[in-house]
Amino acid sequence: MATNPVPDHVPPEMVRDFSLFTSPGMPPTPNGDPHAAVACVHDGPPIFYSRYNTQDGRGTWVITRAADQRKVLQDAETFSSHRSIFSSILGENWPTIPLELDPPAHGVFRSLLNPLLSPKRVLALEPAVRERAVELIERIAASGTSCDAMKDFAFPFAVSTFLRFLGLPDDRLDTFVGWGKDLLHGDDKERPVAARTIVAFIDELAAMRRQEAVDDFMTFIVQAQVEGRRLTDTQVRGIGVLVFVAGLDTVAAAIGFDLAYLARNLKDQQLLRSEPDRIPLATEELLRAYPPIQLIRVATKDIDFEGAPIRRGDYVSCATMIANRDPAEFECPNTIDLEREDNRHAAFGYGPHRCLGSHLARREIVVGLEEWLARIPAFRIKPGTAPITSGGHVFGIENLILDWS
Amino acid sequence: MRIIVQKAKCQGHARCAAQAPDIFKLDDEGYILPGDIEVAEGEELPASRGARSCPERALELDRTPAARVE
Ligand code: HEM
Numbered sequence A: 001m002a003t004n005p006v007p008d009h010v011p012p013e014m015v016r017d018f019s020l021f022t023s024p025g026m027p028p029t030p031n032g033d034p035h036a037a038v039a040c041v042h043d044g045p046p047i048f049y050s051r052y053n054t055q056d057g058r059g060t061w062v063i064t065r066a067a068d069q070r071k072v073l074q075d076a077e078t079f080s081s082h083r084s085i086f087s088s089i090l091g092e093n094w095p096t097i098p099l100e101l102d103p104p105a106h107g108v109f110r111s112l113l114n115p116l117l118s119p120k121r122v123l124a125l126e127p128a129v130r131e132r133a134v135e136l137i138e139r140i141a142a143s144g145t146s147c148d149a150m151k152d153f154a155f156p157f158a159v160s161t162f163l164r165f166l167g168l169p170d171d172r173l174d175t176f177v178g179w180g181k182d183l184l185h186g187d188d189k190e191r192p193v194a195a196r197t198i199v200a201f202i203d204e205l206a207a208m209r210r211q212e213a214v215d216d217f218m219t220f221i222v223q224a225q226v227e228g229r230r231l232t233d234t235q236v237r238g239i240g241v242l243v244f245v246a247g248l249d250t251v252a253a254a255i256g257f258d259l260a261y262l263a264r265n266l267k268d269q270q271l272l273r274s275e276p277d278r279i280p281l282a283t284e285e286l287l288r289a290y291p292p293i294q295l296i297r298v299a300t301k302d303i304d305f306e307g308a309p310i311r312r313g314d315y316v317s318c319a320t321m322i323a324n325r326d327p328a329e330f331e332c333p334n335t336i337d338l339e340r341e342d343n344r345h346a347a348f349g350y351g352p353h354r355c356l357g358s359h360l361a362r363r364e365i366v367v368g369l370e371e372w373l374a375r376i377p378a379f380r381i382k383p384g385t386a387p388i389t390s391g392g393h394v395f396g397i398e399n400l401i402l403d404w405s
Numbered sequence B: 001m002r003i004i005v006q007k008a009k010c011q012g013h014a015r016c017a018a019q020a021p022d023i024f025k026l027d028d029e030g031y032i033l034p035g036d037i038e039v040a041e042g043e044e045l046p047a048s049r050g051a052r053s054c055p056e057r058a059l060e061l062d063r064t065p066a067a068r069v070e
């Protein structure tokens, strides 16, 4: 796998045998801890080159320090987001919006979308989010003393929350989860099929809302005006596809890793159960410890960045799970301390692309943990089972069989 | 005490407002309002907590006496 040639401008001593896809702990691993596994990069140089570090097997520079990632991500002029990750799966070239646009075009779309997911709006969405969490957890509590927390809670909770936001009914939830799985964790055959299915679905939804307006997100998008003009079909598709994909896996993965941590650390679990006021602060620490995403930028010009000769067109990786274990930024980064203060973690990125859904995601995790701990007694990983974790572009946890018998 | 707001660096994480909503006011998009913030007496603790919570380093504490006299 790691046979990509190293570009001529990369000094051989800056190449390290590390990859978010192939290093130990990255392929699907029973009882794995992929976040702890990547923390080992901090034993080495702050910036290095990895020969195999994207889904399609490209080499990237790897920025390990939080302060350097902040510099890269705040400087969109030098480090561009324009890379068509999604459409390139289809052999096409259009950006998901706003993710793959650079300023100033990026800002125009962010301003359009920001109010829909602002802290104020999220406050208004919260009662419905909580209702959904309670409904799912009560069903679990009533049906026994064990469950697969991913299948029975994390996925349906996260996915139905954003389906409601998009204005879609819950009845096809399993289908959507399946598309998301194939897209993010599938092989070279499954990914294009899933991508094409999602595009067709979004296009069809947009066409329906153009014909008949309802009070939902897609209607808002097809009616929106930017600089005095309606959005083009490609822009509508770019937004729809992104919001669909962004909410599918991330929140579910975060909740899964959080519950797995609590299942293995009964003292912390009991602390949060008896003092639920601590959950918002604890959620920040769990977001620091278990963030799911690697960010990629493309250099727009030659630059010597903190000693690395980055050349135009090079890929630059800012993995949030690496920044969040940076000892220069966090005291004892590998210790999970649910009372940690001043926790300026990178889970939602830095710079203009800061996660648009971050306020909703935070509330979902807090509400999910609150309602779970209020209804499920001391739980642990069911003996004889093992959660399967994986690294990659989006870190994931496949199954989480919990037991409270 | 005063908080120097570098509005251009704000990316709307809203962590400051989560610490102290009355000190750090956000606009409808969820980004901080422009202009430095004079911190009232007795509010130094939540104000400095809020400033220290900004992931973008957009908020800076100014404890110089000049800032207090102003
Ligand atoms: C725990 C859950 C989540 C995490 C950790 C997360 C993380 C991130 C990160 C790191 C970025 C920055 C990407 C980049 O700079 O290249 C991002 C962008 C984005 N996220 Fe999230 N996300 C989460 C949940 C959500 C949800 C629930 C939504 C939708 C409701 C969402 C919508 C978006 C959008 C639209 C962008 C693109 C913003 C832009 O480019 O300006 N995210 N997310």
Ligand code: SF4
Residues within 6 Å of the ligand: B009, B010, B011, B012, B013, B014, B015, B016, B017, B024, B030, B031, B032, B053, B054, B055, B056, B057, B058, B059
């Ligand atoms: S924490 Fe920083 S980035 Fe976030 S709203 Fe406040 S000033 Fe802006």
